[in-house]
Amino acid sequence: MVLSASLLYGLCGAALIGLGLYGFVVHRRLIRRVLAFNVIGSGIFLLFGAAAYRDPVAGSDPVPQAMIITGIVVALSATALALALIVAHARLARSDALPEDDRSGDPDEGRP
């Protein structure tokens, strides 16, 4: 049984994207959604990098590598801004969720 690294990590990337998407939609806490965003992002990068390594003889294609590095930095920038917004919002709203998602005041809304 020889599975190519590209195949395995590509499928792993696809699964990470799905996992992250689920988390992004389901969570109300914004920090959790930012975290899910990062999981989706790295899943996409992994898929991209795996596709760039389908021909191990030619080696990894440097152009996607450069794009991925750019993407990682861009994702970090977005994460930093999103988290700072969340902290600033929490300071005023005393909540880590958007107003429409924030049901902490609702007595029926306990956790199981």
Place this chain on the structure above:
Amino acid sequence: MIDLFTIVMTAAGLIFFAAGTLGLIRFPDTHSRLHALTKADNLGLGLIALGLAVQVPGPADLFKLILIWALAILAAGATAQLVARIAAPAGLGDDEKAQDGGSDGQERRRP
């Protein structure tokens, strides 16, 4: 001969890692887990690095290998001490409990 040395050393390193993890899983409380862990993984990494040291092509890479090990020891040692203070029973203020939310309330109680 060189390869044999590498094999023995890396195998020993792996064993130390495994022991450390076992301690991490099995030991009953935070402090003993902490204690077991730092020794085991630093030694494990040291053995692996030692095993590979005879394989590197040049002195620059050997230097890097030593630096990596030194950094790992330094970081693990410092953080172990810092984390140990946090882990002190009185160290967890109410803040931290609120932060974790109520969901893992039953997890908080020691098994």
Place this chain on the structure above:
Amino acid sequence: MIASIFDLTLCLVILAAAGAATLGRDAFMAVVFYIVYGILIAMAWLRLGAIDVALAEAAIGAGLTGVLLLAALARVARKAGKEPASAASVPATTIATALAALVITIGIAYAFLTLPEPQGLQGHVAENLAASGAENPVTAVLLNFRGWDTLLESIVLLAALLGIWTLAQDEAWGGRAGLRHVTRPGSVLAQFGRILPPIGLLVGVYLVWAGSKQPGGAFQGGTVLAAVWIVTIMAGLMQAPRVADRALRAALVIGPVIFLALAVAGIFAGAFLVLPPAHAGWLILAVEAVLTLSIAATLAMLVFGPPEPEEKR
């Protein structure tokens, strides 16, 4: 065979960490899992022959993003009194979302499996490497072939910083970024803060310098340098700079400014952002040096956050 077993194990461990990070109930646990996940992903990049990416992921994914998440979590927990339920409690929505995510995953996997024969740009890059001024193909792409992307990206970082600065309270404007860190002299943290910086400085500079020949470069080196600065400040050995500080602002913008100036100068050599092959080598090194400075400063300021009112510092 054994390689496949290793890859398979790594994939499973990655998925387990990602699963816990996205699905776990406890927010702090999720963040710790995310840090672990970043470490694991860096290994995956090595298996995919992308050392440059692995370096970036180790520095940014496992390091800085984790730090940002931890700090944000701690601050939000103190500010948001009661937290909202962590996951949607309507089972129908949850199931529908899970199904949709599954379908999307399968669609993406199918698209991946049916990709046509690879036609990468390895050949094009190799052909033009000599004229690019860098020996490391990834650096050649980042700083020359697709330099415009990199230039914009360095500005994206500044945009995020400006966005964070808009979140300062008005009375705090101009003050020192972030919270004040105090440590007892001689404590473990303070000692650690003394030992680490020289090593980190060495590693960071080395990564930038070596980046034109082997994996590494401005972003990876800049991140390491930023980490050094952050440790120094967290250990209480230095104060974070004032956001109104001229020297800080100059450090933030100098990289993009010089890169932009070089891009404009290129039109005299033929086109926008042209690096003449005869000079490309040292030009790339020079741009990388200033970019590293700006990236390190920007990343550190991203972590420190907006200036806080003096009484809280």
Place this chain on the structure above:
Amino acid sequence: MSSWYLLVATGLLLTIAGALWRVWRGPEQADRMMAAQLVGTGGVGVILLLAAMSGDWAMLDVALVLALLAALAAIAFVKSTRGEGEGDPEDDTPEDRASEDGAPR
């Protein structure tokens, strides 16, 4: 020889999986963070082995960066458990720290 390296690396991955279990179980934040520290050290080990396996010693730089930044996350964690994140974790109690907070340094 490369098969051996991969074998040991796979073994290390399994110990990492064990550490993940502790991250999941907790129960203290400190437990989770220490387990993450083990993953970091184990990850450095895996990378060393991968470097030896492929003969591409440039991979050592990744291990170097990982070792360097593992410390950062741990310090950030320790800091985040105190006050607004600024205090010295070695000061004994949050109350002590709060009184020192107002005093000029």
Place this chain on the structure above:
Amino acid sequence: MTASALALALILTAPLFGALAAMLMGRRGPAIALATIIATAAGTLILLVIIATEGAVHLAIGGWEAPLGIQLRADGLAGGFIATTALVMGAILAVAAKPFAGGKTERRSAYTFWPLALLLWGALNAIFLSGDLFNLYVGLELLTLVAVALVGIEGKRETLAAALRYMMFALMGSLLYLLGAALLYAAHGTLDIALLAERVGSAPGDIVAAAAITGGLAAKTALFPFHAWLPPAHSGAPAPASAMLSGLVPKASFYILLRFWFEAAPDLAGSGVLMLLGGLGAFAMVYGSLLALHQDRLKLIIAYSTVAQLGYLFFIFPLAGGESAAQPWAAGAWSGAIFHALSHAMAKASMFLCAGLIIEAIGHDRLPGMKGIVRALPMTVFAFALAAITLMGLPPSGGFTAKYLMMTASFAAGQPFWALMLILAGLLAAAYLYRPLALAFALPDEDAPAPKAVSRARQFAPLALALAAILLGILSAAPFAFIQIGRPGAAVEGLE
């Protein structure tokens, strides 16, 4: 050094240089902005002349041709958007000079506004000129982060929530777009739009990629059902920021959608996809208009109007895409939608600037308080009315030309549904814009507090924008011909 290289360099770098300079020198924002406007406008004029006389401009950045390098492409479409952006930004920055003036000590909002505004401009220009899907991604991210920051610049609880909501949609949109780009590169080894046009087929990867890119960009363009973020975000920002956010920012993601569907993957455009996009647009139009009718704050009315107006931009897809592309009516439909995008940019920016001046005068933007405001701000109300004419699509405005072209095309194409929707859109726009206008012209209440004075010079900027939108209709022949320059593939017959 060629003139076109100089022009492109000016357009791309002047706003970025300006932003960096403003970041460095905190209190010099307005002066730096003025210098940026002059430099960028000069570059834009040169570029327009070159495009008009020599046709579309192509420039390989760094001298690296595709697929290795990034290609810049300046055709009529790009020229039209760049020129409109320059005009709109010029007016906005002129109005912003007072509220965000430098002052003796540096203030937070005044300091951050200028670099953010100039970065927004730089990002827009980078997007309009780029011919590479990944470069477009970086440009779009720059634009998004800046836009989010501008939404939150007031720092109030509601505006921070609006910024966060926007951020969540935008993050998801970026990821989807990135996924699509990654799949396209994996399949075809390039992200250059011209090369992709030759290579994209209908493999599963291409279809998933197209779906992801379209979904991502639709989220960023606030197409129904991804519109929820837009009204609070656009209405919560300070007026000059709102004008940029509503007039310009959504146009960038729409522009990339155009480039993608009409240039990179024209063969992939099946009628189902195109109908879906058009249908969602129609839904957004009705939905946004009805909600606009129910708002009691001027800025919210204008913001919901943006949801509606962006909606019928998407009629371009069924009318000019896919099989329609080769038909004689496509040119008219295409130009019509572009006219709409450009005239909406001017009119909507003008309206938000007017709203800002009204807020300066009376301290809020609740409709009842606006009664009789025409006496205090005659020029502003006049500008608002002119902009409303464009949004309603009444002659002789640019909005009228846009609707006329699109309606003619929709009858020619045998799809009269879109024409009916356009008529409905006009009626609804008239309905929701009537209330503020009627109030503005009504007699003021006896006991109403006297509005504060606003200088005429500042009232001139929104008026100029509203006039430009009207002029676009009166002088439509030249811009019509201009935006056809370099239009890909199809029949170039007009319908005039």
